Amino acid sequence: MFPLDEYKVRMNHTKQKMMEYGIEVLLVSNPSNMYYLTGYNAWSFYVHQILVVMIDEEQPIWIGREMDAHSAKVTTWLDENHIIPYPDEFVQSSIKHPMDFVANILIEIGQGSRKIGLEMDSFYFTAMCYERITTQLPDAEFRNYNTLVNWVRLIKSDLEVEYMRRAARILENAMTAAYETADVGVRENDVAAAITAAQIRGTAEYGGDYTSIVPMIPTSENTASPHLTWTDRRYVEGDYLTIEIAGAYKRYHTPMSRTMAIGHAPDKVTELSKVVQEGIETTLDAIQPGMTAEEVEAIWSRTIAKRGYYKESRLGYSIGLSYPPDWGEHTVSFRKGDKTILQPNMTFHLMPGIWLDNYGVEITESILITENGCETFADFPKPLYVKEANSSKTKQPF
Amino acid sequence: MFPLDEYKVRMNHTKQKMMEYGIEVLLVSNPSNMYYLTGYNAWSFYVHQILVVMIDEEQPIWIGREMDAHSAKVTTWLDENHIIPYPDEFVQSSIKHPMDFVANILIEIGQGSRKIGLEMDSFYFTAMCYERITTQLPDAEFRNYNTLVNWVRLIKSDLEVEYMRRAARILENAMTAAYETADVGVRENDVAAAITAAQIRGTAEYGGDYTSIVPMIPTSENTASPHLTWTDRRYVEGDYLTIEIAGAYKRYHTPMSRTMAIGHAPDKVTELSKVVQEGIETTLDAIQPGMTAEEVEAIWSRTIAKRGYYKESRLGYSIGLSYPPDWGEHTVSFRKGDKTILQPNMTFHLMPGIWLDNYGVEITESILITENGCETFADFPKPLYVKEANSSKTKQPF
Structure with a gap:
């Protein structure tokens, strides 16, 4: 939707701020910030979805519901191996939670014990998301960077x-x-x-x-x-x-x-x-x-x-x-x-x-x-x- | 909008479940549950608002942004003294948070050290809401009752x-x-x-x-x-x-x-x-x-x-x-x-x-x-x- 160069600039600005604040991984749940960084655009934010921005990786990783992974392929600039679907049994279940899945992925890709920034007051990043992700990643260090990407968005292209x-x-x-x-x-x-x-x-x-x-x-x-x-x-x-x-x-x-x-x-x-x-x-x-x-x-x-x-x-x-x-x-x-x-x-x-x-x-x-x-x-x-x-x-x- | 009797039945069913689960106070942030119990209906859920349901009080208390208190008067069955506005300086501030205000109200009305149920995975009850309310009420006992009212809503009148x-x-x-x-x-x-x-x-x-x-x-x-x-x-x-x-x-x-x-x-x-x-x-x-x-x-x-x-x-x-x-x-x-x-x-x-x-x-x-x-x-x-x-x-x- 935007030229690839514009997304790269946005990613760079975001990583600059992450560096300033000493964050290595930013978990983006705000749909506006997700769209801004990747182009992801579908009415799927009524189930949990997360964008993982890593300080030392060029592309972020999108994690969302299986039936929405196709939307990520259609609307984002991400390579297909940066789109990770979670199974439908995680949707609105009283037992399984999508953040358990996200935590496992973070461990698998070696990001489970880093300094992780969270959008603590973002709609759709619920109290339960917070509780699950912090419990599942005891070796990570969590900090609130609620509006980090929002501030990157302040001056428009x-x-x-x-x-x-x-x-x-x-x-x-x-x-x-x-x-x-x-x-x-x-x-x-x-x-x-x-x-x-x-x-x-x-x-x-x-x-x-x-x-x-x-x-x-x-x-x-x-x-x-x-x-x-x-x-x-x-x-x-x-x-x-x-x-x-x-x-x-x-x-x-x-x-x-x-x-x-x-x-x-x-x-x-x-x-x-x-x-x-x-x-x-x-x-x-x-x-x-x-x-x-x-x-x-x-x-x-x-x-x-x-x-x-x-x-x-x-x-x-x-x-x-x-x-x-x-x-x-x-x-x-x-x-x-x-x-x-x-x-x-x-x-x-x-x-x-x-x-x-x-x-x-x-x-x-x-x-x-x-x-x-x-x-x-x-x-x-x-x-x-x-x-x-x-x-x-x-x-x-x- | 609904006859007062229907709201009373809904409140009773909710309190029955609260009793079953041993909760004395339920903090309702889900706009659907808020509407179900009180009739509150306005596009104001993009700022924090909370309905406080107390096991031993007939009427719940609505707490929301000052400019929305009038909507609560217009759309709900609550008496005016059950509608408590918070000042605009709490809106999207990096310093003050509406849950600080809510916590203070709970203390003032003698509900600050009770067994409090939270809608932990409800949209609009963010991680920050959770952190602030639990920090400000150290004497309360918090538990997750995410879909308590949702289950009350299951069988329709x-x-x-x-x-x-x-x-x-x-x-x-x-x-x-x-x-x-x-x-x-x-x-x-x-x-x-x-x-x-x-x-x-x-x-x-x-x-x-x-x-x-x-x-x-x-x-x-x-x-x-x-x-x-x-x-x-x-x-x-x-x-x-x-x-x-x-x-x-x-x-x-x-x-x-x-x-x-x-x-x-x-x-x-x-x-x-x-x-x-x-x-x-x-x-x-x-x-x-x-x-x-x-x-x-x-x-x-x-x-x-x-x-x-x-x-x-x-x-x-x-x-x-x-x-x-x-x-x-x-x-x-x-x-x-x-x-x-x-x-x-x-x-x-x-x-x-x-x-x-x-x-x-x-x-x-x-x-x-x-x-x-x-x-x-x-x-x-x-x-x-x-x-x-x-x-x-x-x-x-x-």
Whole structure:
């Protein structure tokens, strides 16, 4: 999927960090990191699978379920003898565990008593994985290097940026689909269906991929709950909704949120959306490479403070490729204490949502840090969108 | 969402098992189990959240991220003082961890030195969660009760069965969308878009929910890899594909697979599909309450063995409600050694896929065990479907 040279660079950067930290073997379970280093791409992460990166071996070893080994052959740059399947009896068994198998392989290939880095807080590396691997390898020395590969992913290659630009074209189509579909009498799920179809259809030139998070489109009072998805309730005049979605191209994501009202917007929503819009525009104008992540948050906080608002949660986070359940990279956060220095080709979801007791507003952007400032991936109007009621009644699927 | 009485029954069954196993506190991190016991339903499981079930308390306690506490108020039957938010600084921090917060709460409410059950191999209960909670509660006694609630979920209530029947209506619409869309010149992603839109649109009477797994629709040689999703390649005459999808209604799933050919099917695919079809029909006819799970698998294995075939992987698994990344319940598997006795209102995905070196066939069903045998949730023809090429060219979106 990427040129072999790009994978080699990624492997080298990973090994450099392993060397710095004194790790000889890194066990990668995060599907995003596995994809980043090898290209492995299948919906098989609901069973345990591990990538073994060894400091002194050119190719890592993929260990996964037997029926998925074929996916590894099809999607990765690894030689076939670097793909090791475990039998199906290890799947969701109360007796056998895939990490027992992994431990045995590590012993067989002479890696059983080394300094081993683990992604301790990675989804899919469960407590049981940890217990089994540490018990089975008593001579190894284990350490937590949870986001080692995540940090390697922080600065994107030009090809990765191009993938994210493509994701942004898809995102624009999906947000347009939301705007066109939501109306009085239409069901929330029909808007979600229109968004999802647009996400996967993509553009005429290239198809879309599934996004790591489904559309989150809470309505009216429920906009206070950013992570609600949808119901089959029909919209009524005066409803307002936050729409948080992404475009995805070959697992690369550009998320974005907008706030929309049907028929008319309550004054409180109009007012809050102006505050959020002023906040994001001021912040976007100010972002420069060389700034720290916490400085970005401070600009936003000062801007909304002038209007009497305060946001407890972080202002954004690093993005790029991802698998469910999250599209964040789990590295940089725009919040107090994060002193990461922004550099060109870093990419973030700038996430200025304000959620009050019984309503909220989100107007967010995926951004690319450039040599001179930043640019938004998507080109989509920011203001609160108020749609004339019943303007597209013919679009109702039922 | 469910009547309060149903939640009380679920809580009672859970506490009964806790009593049997000598656990006083159960920490539930599996989003499906959390939903089952409380109704909690939001896409927030990408940050840590925990349900604390106490043997001597009527209501459990939900602990999660501050911005998600509102979702807990909206979607659960819990009193507001049983919903405890943790501040945003605990989110994806390299210093603070949500389990530190959880441990402190447990101490505060006098549960810090009890016998605590953990879902050790549950997605989202990471190695780090385990390390932090056990370190912070040195006086507690920890034990693994990974699938305790999953086993409580095994026999469905009539209302749960009704939800699954609705999911099956949605599934039929989604599979129809796949059959109608796939054709020569159409892109794989456009078929995935049609499936997904149909899944979420649901029916005229009720909307669909997101499925825990996206459509898996590998083509031709790639049908040997069951968990590949899609690309934007255009189908050519003679392509064949396996389509594994589900319908979902309020998080309850009915999965199903079918195999389809475009223009014509290669002889090997036609032959293999007859074997699989004979295998599933024979098995469906034979299933009776009182049988064991391994006996079901044995019928299938004997049937296909007569034709010279062998399937390494399990024949199916228990299903019901679920969250990404899996729609299985992680309890019963149809495979050798599983001596679970089938009872009415158990529900399974009977999954007879055969994957050979460079192709595969899947014809599967979601089933309900009844008083006299079993019934399939969906009503959809089983034979290999061969579609005349270009029969629906007008359906191409581009």
